Amino acid sequence: MIEKEKFAVVKNKYKNAGPDALIPLLQDIQGELGYLSREAITEVSKGLKLSESKIYGVASFYNQFKFNPPGKYHIQICRGTACHIKGSKTILEHLERELKIAPDQTTKDGLFSLEVVSCVGACSLAPVIVVNNKFHADVDKKKIKKIIKKIRKEELE
Amino acid sequence: MISVKINHKTVKTTPEKTILEVLRKEGIDIPTLCHMQGFPPTGSCRMCVVEVKDFPGLVPSCSYPVRAGMEIQTHSNRVLEARRTILELLLATHPDDCLYCGKKEDCYLLELSSRMNVDRRPYRAVKKEMKRDIASNSIIRDNAKCILCGKCVRICEEVQQVGAIDFVNRGADTCVASAFEDSINLSTCIGCGQCIMVCPTGALQEKSYLNEVMEALNNPAKTVVVQNAPAVSVTIAQELDLDSQVEPQAVLTGILKKMGFDYVFETGFSADLTIMEESSELIERLQQGGKLPMFTSCSPGWVDYVEKFHPELRDYLSSCKSPQQMLGSLVKTFWAESQKINHDDIFHVAIMPCTAKKSEAERSDLLTGGNKDIDAVLTTREFLKLIKLHGIEVEKIESSPADTLLGKHSSAGKLFAASGGVMEAALRTAHYLITGKNMEEPEISTLRNLREHKETELKVGNYDLKVAVVYGLGAANKLLEEIKRGEEKYDFVEVMTCPGGCVGGGGQPFGADQEKIRERMEALYKIDSRQKVRFSHENESIKNIYAEFLGKPLGKKSHELLHVRRTNQ
Incomplete structure (x- = not known):
């Protein structure tokens, strides 16, 4: 489904909603689109009679809402205590350099997006990154290069 | 008790x-x-x-x-x-650049730090570093100076119901911004500047054109023309403590001449012209079944608001340009020709109680041949700075009359500065145009107060006119919704963006309370009561310009120069 059709599904569900439906509505939109697009926020603003700045204000308060379309491969890097001790800060820097994006951004080719998360509950595997829900344990600079290279190669083929 | x-x-x-x-x-x-x-x-x-x-x-x-x-x-x-x-x-995260900050002595944060004897820096934190938002033609935002008091957010949302800004992000990253942290010129901001009026720091300021004006004044190749709004003179009189016996406009003209402006005109003149055109337009709509109610179009924030929030009502706005823009187009056409000055050599400055006027001057549908009619708009605050910059001792200023041709005004045009004034002035002239006689009692007392919403009914000839006057866009929005639902029917509606009308504008000196705004209104009513010419259609300059140049209201020349076909901005 294209973005517009996906959005129409959500719109239908919240036809008669008031401002109190804002957060569940935003969650549903993100569930469908993967992020909150500008167009979506404009539509929500018209529908719920809330200003766009208010909606953005609410959405930007919560970590769960994203404003950029996620990449085909969504990389989450754990910055929890255990991973921190095992050097996740350096891992993040490597990722940023390798992908040329900052956290919450998506690469120009739409392939990768990067997200910093607090803990993924896999401290024994620290430092850990999660690519499209697949865990990679005990990563270092070399391993990260390999993971990304592999994805790029697969995509080319 | x-x-x-x-x-x-x-x-x-x-x-x-x-x-x-x-x-x-x-x-x-x-x-x-x-x-x-x-x-x-x-x-x-x-x-x-x-x-x-x-x-x-x-x-x-x-x-x-x-x-x-x-x-x-x-x-x-x-x-x-x-x-x-x-x-x-x-103060721990404040940039500490007071010497270079436009707010200086008007800064409440600075005043508090002086009042509380702050003389050391016990808390050292990383200074906020944030990009200044300079893209708007009216308002400059510098979030590094923001203390997150939230007053701007509240006035924008609760009074004006524009909601251009809100708190975004969380914790230490919290800041005031528009959606997606875009520049406010991309938001629903209408430039009214009420946020500037409540900001206790230098985080919100008007876009200043003082340097451009100084440059023009010192450029011998430029003929520098200035106009000032009716609200400016009464405010200046209050700020400079002028004797209540003197005519404030005459002192103001004296100050402007002393500064080196070549020609001083009054927006009051083009306010009279607006009245001639607007009341003719009202009558035309009444007679030919045009769109009613007709909305006034002098307040640029209001025009912008209608375009952004109620675009389907745009054609209900009067097609008249605002007085500022009317005078702007006349100076660079009629007046330039009569003085044999090339219009490119004219630099036209407008002194306004308003920040939205700065954006209005840049509107693409108000350009003539790609050129701006008004080259720079100064707020009343900037003008007070200009007086200081020129080292003018106001007590020694000799009163001076405005330059003729475009200089005379009736007291009806002067009333524009107060909420209800445009309506009063327009009804005076509409009455004359419909019945051929002046109103016996030109003062319409039901429209002369500081209430947010006023209305009155009036029999003019065969017409029973019902009119409303509101200020503040929240009140205007309420009225629009009522009109849309068919609950209320009016013929003519005046809307001013700011509290009390232009006298409470976003470009006025800081710290004015209701009482001060009321004083300014009273000063205008006093001028009206003692002036001989109280009707726009009796203003000699107006009669002349129609006889010599424009022909008649709503005529071909008028449509070309004084009316606007609004396009999406």
Whole structure:
């Protein structure tokens, strides 16, 4: 489904909603689109009679809402205590350099997006990154290069 | 009645008040940063804390109701220490560039730091580094100076119902921004500048054109023309403490001449012209079944608001340009020709009580041949700075008449500055155009007060006119919704964006309360009552310009120069 059709599904569900439906509505939109697009926020603003700045204000308060379309491969890097001790800060820097994006951004080719998360509950595997829900344990600079290279190669083929 | 003790003195008061209200009534000035008169308190800045006996902690006076028997200390050591600490914490991330900040002596944060004797920096934090938002033609935002008091957010959302800005992000990253942290020129901001009026720091300021004006004044190749709005003269009279016997406009003209402006015109003249065109347009709509109600179009914030929030009502706006733009197009056509000056050599400055006028001057549908009619718009505040810059001693200024041709105004045009004034002036002339006679009583007292919503009914010839006057876009929005639902029917509606009309504009000096705004209105009514020419259609300059140049109201030339076909901005 294209973005517009996906959005129409959500719109239908919240036809008669008031401002109190804002957060569940935003969650549903993100569930469908993967992020909150500008167009979506404009539509929500018209529908719920809330200003766009208010909606953005609410959405930007919560970590769960994203404003950029996620990449085909969504990389989450754990910055929890255990991973921190095992050097996740350096891992993040490597990722940023390798992908040329900052956290919450998506690469120009739409392939990768990067997200910093607090803990993924896999401290024994620290430092850990999660690519499209697949865990990679005990990563270092070399391993990260390999993971990304592999994805790029697969995509080319 | 209950009694409380304030600083050991017994005071009688009523129980429905907050502690702050009681203290202020007693003449004790408690500093506040987030408190706004007439709004429910948020209690977020804690600057207003006081000590109440038997209370464990300090109490925020703005949000705590007064109770019988309270013993309140407003300036105990504990209180002063707390207030000072709050201020020191706010200053910890402040950029400290007061010397280079446009707000300077008007900055409330700076005033508090002086009042509380802040003389050291006990808390060292990383200075806020944030991009200045300079893309708007009206408002410059510098979030590094923002202390997050939230007043701008509230005035934008609750009074104007524009909601261009809000708090975004969380915790230490919180800032005031528009959706997606875009520049505000991309938001729904209409440039009214009411946020600037409430900002206690230099985070919100108008876009200044002082340098451009100074440059033009010192450029011998330029003929520098200036116009000033009716609201400016009465405000300047108040700010400079002018004798109430002198005509403020004449002093103002004297000041402008002394500064080196080559020609001084009055927006009051083009206000009269607006009245001629607008009342003719109203009559045309009444006779030919045009779109009613007709909305006034002099307040650029309001025009912008209709375009952004109620685009389907755009054609209900009068097609008249605002007085500023009317004079702008006349100066660079009619006047330039008559003086044999090339219009490119004219630099036209407008002094306005308004920040939205700065954006209006840049509108693409108001350009003539790709050129701006108005080259620079200064606010009343900037003009006061210009007076200081020129070192002018106001007591020694000789009153001077405005330059003729485009200089004379009736007192009807002057009334534009007060909410209800455009309506009053327009009805005076409409009455004459319909019946051929002047109104016996030109003052319409039901429209002369500071209420947000006023209306009146009036029989003019065969027409029973129902008119409404509102200020503040929240009130305007309410009226529009009623009209849309068919609950109310009007023929003519005046809307001013700012409280009280232009006299309470976003470009006016800081610190004006309702009383000061009322004083400015009274000053205008006084001018009206003592002026001989009280009708726009009796203004000699107006008669001349129609005879010599324009022909008749709504004629071909008028449509070309004085009316606008609005396009999406």
